[in-house]
Amino acid sequence: MINLEKYSGLPIQMRDDYSLVFENGLPPVTPTVREFSAMKSYLKDPSSTFWNKGVYYMYRNIAKPEDREAITNAGIQYDITVVLPGxxxxxxxxxxxxxxxxxxGxxxxxxxxxxxxxxxVVFIIQSATSDLEQLQEAYAIKMExxxxxxxxxxxxxxxxxPTDDVAVTANWQPSANVSDYTSYEKHNGAAYYVVQSKRLGSGGKTSTESKYEPNLNYKNLPKLAETRPRELPQYELRSAIPMYFTGVRDLAKLDLLVNPDSYLDDLTPAKLFV
Ligand SMILES: [Fe+2]
Known part of the structure; x- marks a missing residue:
């Protein structure tokens, strides 16, 4: 078992099979599983295989009972995603x-x-015109x-x-958000693939060195900028504090999630990334 409490702020452990255990009265959540068989059109190589039926597990809308009402009223939700290695x-x-x-509106x-x-983890993020047809910017954000x-x-x-161990992330997002997967499906993935870089003389061992490979299914491909996230004290987003606490201590700090139009000047890559 791996204890996730120090970094998540919630009494959660992870079993050896990567499933989560909710403890100390934290209401358990049943995950939604993304199976590999449903991912083929999002991959560089649709004929590839994966060692497990499930690739990642989404535990949506987690909250302590005493925080639930305030979180719901703020119009946001806290989710955890477990991405298997491979x-x-x-x-x-x-x-x-x-x-x-x-x-x-x-x-x-x-x-x-x-x-x-x-x-x-590495996030590959990309912006596009509002019809999602023309890509504008692309970043690879490496995170510890x-x-x-x-x-x-x-x-x-x-x-x-991009590792040989499991990766677990948490996220705050607006409950009103509806995710649109179609552009990623149409182009077989993001603007850049994160692939294993083969190193000579590695003796057949799996290398976890990674490199970025352009996805030529996009007609126009912006240059990929490698970057890292800034600390954002104005939103109480610091590495030292689990962001579950940020949300429940002062939900007004996360108003940018539901009213992003009021914060546009601050929500630019130049201000958010190093
Ligand atoms: Fe999202």
Missing amino acids: LMGDEFSKTIGHYHSFKP TQVRYPEIYEVIYGR RGEKVLVPPGFGHVLVN
Whole structure:
């Protein structure tokens, strides 16, 4: 068992089979499973295989009983995603990717905040014109345990586990968000694939060195900028504090999630990434 409490702030442990155990009265959540068989059209190589039927597990809308009402009233939800390690061809295990819906009455898509609570991850995020046809910017955001990233409005995102160990993330997102997977399906994944880089003389051992490979299914491909997330004290987003606490101590700090149109000047890659 791996204790996830220090980084998540919630009494949760992970069993050896990567399932989560909710303890100390935290209401258990049944995960939604993304099976590998449903991911083929999001992959670099649709004929590839994966060692397990499930690739990632989404535990949605987790809350302590005493926090539930305030979280619901704020219009947000706290989810945990467990991404198993492994390769799909030479591509590292990942989520299928999606864009968020627009806040009704605006041209602004909902943002999201992610936190790494176990392992190490890379987010591949990309922005596009509002019809999602023309890509504009693409970033690879490398993140360590404890770090948070605010995915700016308009950026679709794929969560990649480029390691040989499980990766676990938490996220706050608006409950009103409806995820749109179609552009990722149509283009067989994100603008860039995170693939294993073969190293000579590694003696047949699995290398977890990664590199980025352009996805040529996109007609115009922006250059990929490798970056890291900034600490965002104005939203109480610091590596040292689990972001579950940020939410329940002062939900007003997360108003940017439901009213991103009021924070547009602050929600730019230049202000959010190093
Ligand atoms: Fe999302």
